[in-house]
Amino acid sequence: MIPFVYQSPTKILFGREMQKQVGAEAKKVADHVLLHYGGGSIKRSGLYDEVLRSLREAGVNVLELGGVQPNPRVSLGREGVRLCREQHIGLILAVGGGSAIDSAKAIAIGAKYGGDVWDLFTKQAPIADALPVATVLTIPAAGSETSPNSVITNEETCEKLGAGSPLMRPVFSVLNPALCFTLPAYQMACGVSDMLAHAMERYFTNTSAVDYSDRLLEATMRSIIHTAPRLLENPSDYDAWSNIMWAGTIVHNGILGMGREEDWGSHGIEHQLSAVYDIAHGAGLAVVFPAWMKAVYRHDPARFVQYAQRVWDVDLAQENPERIILEGIRRLEAFFTSLGLPVRLGALQIDDRDFAQMAERVTRYGPVGHFKALSAQDVEEIYRLAL
Amino acid sequence: MIPFVYQSPTKILFGREMQKQVGAEAKKVADHVLLHYGGGSIKRSGLYDEVLRSLREAGVNVLELGGVQPNPRVSLGREGVRLCREQHIGLILAVGGGSAIDSAKAIAIGAKYGGDVWDLFTKQAPIADALPVATVLTIPAAGSETSPNSVITNEETCEKLGAGSPLMRPVFSVLNPALCFTLPAYQMACGVSDMLAHAMERYFTNTSAVDYSDRLLEATMRSIIHTAPRLLENPSDYDAWSNIMWAGTIVHNGILGMGREEDWGSHGIEHQLSAVYDIAHGAGLAVVFPAWMKAVYRHDPARFVQYAQRVWDVDLAQENPERIILEGIRRLEAFFTSLGLPVRLGALQIDDRDFAQMAERVTRYGPVGHFKALSAQDVEEIYRLAL
Numbered sequence: 001m002i003p004f005v006y007q008s009p010t011k012i013l014f015g016r017e018m019q020k021q022v023g024a025e026a027k028k029v030a031d032h033v034l035l036h037y038g039g040g041s042i043k044r045s046g047l048y049d050e051v052l053r054s055l056r057e058a059g060v061n062v063l064e065l066g067g068v069q070p071n072p073r074v075s076l077g078r079e080g081v082r083l084c085r086e087q088h089i090g091l092i093l094a095v096g097g098g099s100a101i102d103s104a105k106a107i108a109i110g111a112k113y114g115g116d117v118w119d120l121f122t123k124q125a126p127i128a129d130a131l132p133v134a135t136v137l138t139i140p141a142a143g144s145e146t147s148p149n150s151v152i153t154n155e156e157t158c159e160k161l162g163a164g165s166p167l168m169r170p171v172f173s174v175l176n177p178a179l180c181f182t183l184p185a186y187q188m189a190c191g192v193s194d195m196l197a198h199a200m201e202r203y204f205t206n207t208s209a210v211d212y213s214d215r216l217l218e219a220t221m222r223s224i225i226h227t228a229p230r231l232l233e234n235p236s237d238y239d240a241w242s243n244i245m246w247a248g249t250i251v252h253n254g255i256l257g258m259g260r261e262e263d264w265g266s267h268g269i270e271h272q273l274s275a276v277y278d279i280a281h282g283a284g285l286a287v288v289f290p291a292w293m294k295a296v297y298r299h300d301p302a303r304f305v306q307y308a309q310r311v312w313d314v315d316l317a318q319e320n321p322e323r324i325i326l327e328g329i330r331r332l333e334a335f336f337t338s339l340g341l342p343v344r345l346g347a348l349q350i351d352d353r354d355f356a357q358m359a360e361r362v363t364r365y366g367p368v369g370h371f372k373a374l375s376a377q378d379v380e381e382i383y384r385l386a387l
Numbered sequence: 388m389i390p391f392v393y394q395s396p397t398k399i400l401f402g403r404e405m406q407k408q409v410g411a412e413a414k415k416v417a418d419h420v421l422l423h424y425g426g427g428s429i430k431r432s433g434l435y436d437e438v439l440r441s442l443r444e445a446g447v448n449v450l451e452l453g454g455v456q457p458n459p460r461v462s463l464g465r466e467g468v469r470l471c472r473e474q475h476i477g478l479i480l481a482v483g484g485g486s487a488i489d490s491a492k493a494i495a496i497g498a499k500y501g502g503d504v505w506d507l508f509t510k511q512a513p514i515a516d517a518l519p520v521a522t523v524l525t526i527p528a529a530g531s532e533t534s535p536n537s538v539i540t541n542e543e544t545c546e547k548l549g550a551g552s553p554l555m556r557p558v559f560s561v562l563n564p565a566l567c568f569t570l571p572a573y574q575m576a577c578g579v580s581d582m583l584a585h586a587m588e589r590y591f592t593n594t595s596a597v598d599y600s601d602r603l604l605e606a607t608m609r610s611i612i613h614t615a616p617r618l619l620e621n622p623s624d625y626d627a628w629s630n631i632m633w634a635g636t637i638v639h640n641g642i643l644g645m646g647r648e649e650d651w652g653s654h655g656i657e658h659q660l661s662a663v664y665d666i667a668h669g670a671g672l673a674v675v676f677p678a679w680m681k682a683v684y685r686h687d688p689a690r691f692v693q694y695a696q697r698v699w700d701v702d703l704a705q706e707n708p709e710r711i712i713l714e715g716i717r718r719l720e721a722f723f724t725s726l727g728l729p730v731r732l733g734a735l736q737i738d739d740r741d742f743a744q745m746a747e748r749v750t751r752y753g754p755v756g757h758f759k760a761l762s763a764q765d766v767e768e769i770y771r772l773a774l
Contacts, residue, residue, distance in 0.1 A: 001629040003402025008395070015390025109742065209626030211614060212634050215606035223599040237597030242388040246646065247599050255642070259401065259633065 001209055001259030008253050009170040010146040014246070016238075018174045019136050022093070023058030025172045030090025033063045034083060034105045037095045038068040042138065045182055051095055051136060063087050068096065068129055071153045071160065071274055071281070072103035072116050081117055084131060091171075094135045098142025098194075098281075101135050105150035105168045108133045121152055121161040130167040136174040139183060140245040141191030141282060143252020144196055145173040153275055159273035159361070175249065177241035183304030185232060189339035190282025192228045195248040196221060197285040201264050202257040204280060204296075204303060204371040209261050218310045220251050225311070232339065265369025266292045269379055272358040279348050286341040287348065291386035293329045299372045300324060340347050345386045355383040388596055388646030395640050397533040398559040401633070405561045406523050409438055409480070410445030412559045416519050417477025419448045421470060423491045424482045425455040428518075429525065432569055435590035438482055440525060441646045450474050457485065458540045458547065458661050458668070459490035461505050468504055471518060480559075481522045484578075485529025485668075488522050492537035492555045495520045508539055508548040517554040523561040526570060528578030528669060530585055530639020532560040548580065563620070564628035572619060576726035577669025577721035579615045582635040584672040585606060588651050589644040591683075591758040593692060597647050597767055605697045607638050612698070612722060619726065644771040652685040652756025656766055659745040666735050674735065678773035680716045686759045689713060732773045742770040 013021050013228060026033050033055060042048040055062050083089065094104035110117030112129035119125045137145045144150070149164040162360050180188070205218045224247050230240040250256065269292065270284040297304040301321045308314040308328025316324050335342045342348050359379035367373035374382070413420050420442060425602050429435040442449050470476065471494060481491035497504030499516035506512040525531045531537070536551040567575070590604045611634050617627040625628050628680050637643065656679065659673040684691040690710045695701040695715025703711050720730045746767035754760035761769070 001401075001626070001633070003405065005398065005400050009400040011394040013392050014388075018390065084450075209629060210609070212610040212630040212637075215610045216603060216637075219602035219606035220599070224604045227598060238600065239388070242596060242646065246388070248605075250599075250642065255637065259629065386614040 002161060002207055002261065004258045006254060006258050007166065007330065008146055008169060010170050010253070011384075012146070012175060012249070014175045016176055016178050018176045019047065019050055020054055022134075022136060022174055023054035023056070023060060026060050026091055026093060026134060027058040029134070029171055030060070032063070032088055032090050034080065034087075034089045034092045034107070035062050035064045035081065035095065036068065036092055037066050037100050037106070038097075038128060039066070041182070042095055045179070045180060047095065047136070047138065051093075055093075063089065068100045068103045070099050071278060072106070074098045074106070074121070074152050074154045077103055077106040077110060077117050077152060080104075081110035082122060084111035088228055089131065091132050091134060095138070096135070096140025097191075100142045101133070101137075101142070101144040101170070102150040102152060104133045105130075105144070106136070106152050106163070107131070109150075109163065109165070109168065118154055121154075121163045127163060127165040130165065132171045133168065134172045135170050136179075137245070138179045139187060139191055140180065140241075140248035141194040143195065143248055145170060145175065146249055146253040148254070149270065158275050161273040173249075175245055177238055177245045180241045180245065181236045183235065185235065185282075186340060188228075188231050188235070189336075189341050191248065192224060192244065192278045192339060193282035193286045193341055195251050195334060196224055197266060197282075197289055198252045199224075199256070201267060202260060202262045203307065204263045204299070204300075205260045206371060207260045213258065213260055213305070214306070215332065216256050217251075220247055220256065221311045221352055224305050228339060261370050263369050263371040265371065265374055267360050268368040269382055272362050273350070276354055276358060277348065277350055279350075283348065284340055286336040286343055287345055287386050288382065290329050290336075290343060291382045293332075294385050295378065295382045296372045297325050297329075304328065343349065345383070353383065354386060355380050359383065389594055389648065391645045393480070393641060393645050394553065395523045395533055395556060395642065397557050397640070399533070399562060399636070400559065401562045403418065403563055403565050404563070405563045406434065406437055406566070407441055409521075409523060409561055410443070410447060412443040412478060413447050413478055413521060416521070416558055417447070419450065419474060419476050419478075419495070421467065421479045422449050422451045422482065423455065423467065423478045423479055424453050424487050426453070428569070429482055430612070432566070434482065434523070434525065434566060438480075442480075446488050447773050450476065451611060452669050455487045455490045456744055458665060459486045459493070461493070461508070461541045464490055464493040464497060464504050464539060467491075468497035469616065473500035473731075476518065478521060480517050481535025482525070484524070484708035485531045485581075488520070488524075488529065488531035488557070489537040489539060491520045492517075492531070493539050493550070494518070494572045496537075496550065496552070496555065496655065505541060508541075508550045514550060514552040514554060519558045520555065521559045522557050523566075524632070525566045525637035526574060526578055527628075528581040530582065530635055532557060532562065533636055533640040535641070538658065545662055547658040557665065560636075562632055564625055564632050567632065568623045569626045570622065573727060574667075575615075575618050575622070576723075576728050578635065579631065579726060580669035580673045580723060580728055581610060582631075582638050583611055584653060584669075584676055586611075586643070587676060588654060589647060590694065591650045592647045593758060594647045600643055600645065600647055601693070603643050604638075605688055607634055607643065608698045610634055613706075615726060632769050650756050650758040652758065652761055655749050655755040656769055659749050660737070663745060664735065664737055670729055670735065673723040673730055674773050675769065677720050677723075677730060678769045680719075681772050682765065682769045683759045684712050684716075691715065706736045732770070739771065739774060742767050746770065
């Protein structure tokens with residue numbers, strides 16, 4: 001294990017009806033709140049009304065900024081920054097999934113920075129301060145409800161970049177599994193793919209002596225794999241959603257990666273895909289991750305054998321490790337397919353025309369990934385393996 | 388899963404030499420620090436000097452209170468409370484294991500309470516405020532370095548009682564696995580027994596739909612069982628200590644029990660043993676837990692079968708669940724024995740003379756345990772099973 005400092009102070013309120021606490025919790029932080037969300041789904045479900053009522057009953061002044069899109073845009077973030085400055089906002093409350101939360105985090109750091117918020121994503125300026133962010137989560141996937149990160153798309157430059165700071169961890173997050181009942185099956189599947197990827201980005205490491213976090217990550221992956229199919233059968237299964245929602249939070253609050261070097265190559269490679277083609281992040285990951293595995297498993301076959309055996313119960317003779325590894329990857333693909341996710345770029349109507357340019361962009365700031373550092377050529381090869 | 392609110396804001400500094408950060412971290416919290424510890428071990432190892440130097444270099448004024456004993460006494464706590472009030476202490480820094488930390492927490496709540504600190508353990512008064520506590524951990528076991536709890540012994544009344552409040556979670560904790568190299572094998576084993584018990588108290592639950600936390604707890608137990616024997620072979624194995632120390636923290640910071648009703652019967656039953664006979668808590672648990680299992684497994688055989696199969700790899704025919712269960716308990720006992728721990732009261736020179744009285748004391752405030760609520764008669768039976 002490598003040395004680390006860990007602190008995750010987000011207060012989590014988990015269970016049915018917990019959104020009714022949002023006003024009381026928000027009032028402890030600020031009198032003026034920016035309510036930030038996407039489109040109509042929270043209005044159709046009644047959640048919007050419930051949250052607004054709770055805030056008003058607590059005596060909080062509410063300003064609204066809706067319109068967050070999947071792959072949230074820096075342009076909306078800039079509008080949020082302007083509102084926060086003009087209206088003396090003290091807390092940004094995101095109601096939605098990872099896109100609404102990531103957008104709120106961008107606004108939070110932008111509001112306390114003198115220049116353009118995009119500078120904080122291109123690392124031209126450090127993140128020195130942030131407004132507090134809180135969340136009511138409706139899509140378990142990104143883990144942004146406790147994580148210190150945000151990923152934002154710049155539609156002008158075709159870039160999708162992340163920023164991170166302990167200042168960006170939400171002060172509180174409401175997790176009510178029943179809010180997920182109305183989620184379309186495809187969005188559920190994309191969320192499951194994203195949380196599984198968050199486990200795998202941490203699992204594939206060069207750090208030795210990580211037995212405990214290996215096992216926690218394996219437990220997380222097994223539980224997700226075991227539970228997700230129940231949501232296809234019954235999208236209103238509160239028990240299944242509870243386990244999935246909790247797993248999605250823990251797998252990305254940082255604790256399972258402590259003491260390990262993490263990879264994050266597949267996320268970088270996927271971010272280019274969704275920046276250029278505007279596909280769902282989880283769908284992109286379902287395509288990229290198996291291809292990444294095929295490209296890199298020779299770097300540490302023993303780790304991939306352990307993954308295949310412990311996560312996917314592959315029970316083949318040890319004498320041929322490659323067969324074990326490839327069977328593990330095959331079962332990962334079969335799992336994604338069973339959830340209705342694509343595992344090839346063709347299924348997303350993406351061909352090879354942009355591969356070279358995307359690979360260049362992925363590696364613009366240097367090789368990507370830590371398990372195996374990947375050059376532009378390596379990345380292009382992974383796109384090809386995903387065809 | 389049942390509804391819950393979770394927040395664990397303790398900052399963890401993990402790795403070699405992290406104790407050198409203690410001054411800078413303490414200075415952020417207070418100018419006047421009470422340094423609280425046990426006996427000579429931290430002086431012999433040089434840790435005492437290192438911590439003192441770090442504090443002084445950071446410009447912190449240090450007052451000292453040593454002399455914490457295993458099963459820490461309320462009498463020393465009272466002395467600490469008096470010192471904190473008189474000397475305007477702003478932070479209590481415990482250097483040691485669970486005893487030093489629990490004692491520090493008792494002082495922290497007592498210093499902010501007008502009456503006698505023992506009132507806060509007998510629940511005659513609520514915990515309304517607390518001084519901040521920080522820790523440098525030298526014995527992975529109790530999990531008190533991030534937990535919101537303290538267990539204190541009243542030597543006059545022969546009581547050992549716990550108190551808990553979110554206010555009691557340490558503000559920061561230093562975890563350096565190398566500080567454990569000098570720990571005697573028996574203390575290491577007692578620590579391992581304690582952390583395994585912290586997993587099992589959470590594992591045996593009546594709450595349904597807890598697949599994810601089941602698996603996290605199983606992963607934790609398997610990693611502890613897998614790693615601990617390496618410390619018998621080589622007490623200076625940094626890698627093994629890293630995994631054990633991290634497991635001991637996570638298993639008791641609360642996160643693995645969220646959404647589950649927890650049991651805690653065995654802890655209550657053991658606390659009486661160590662209050663009366665002043666034995667090590669971990670040794671008492673190694674005796675009590677298998678006896679508790681034999682007494683209660685019929686309450687939910689399926690859960691005990693899962694425990695035996697997933698934690699201990701018991702691979703017997705499903706047609707006889709009782710055989711599977713008893714083999715799981717046998718393997719738990721064999722594991723404790725392999726670490727040099729007792730699994731019968733006889734090995735601790737304890738006979739049945741106090742059983743009736745102890746059982747009455749354990750259940751003084753009502754039945755103990757949530758998986759199966761135990762009467763005084765049940766508790767006495769468990770002591771007998773442990774003979």
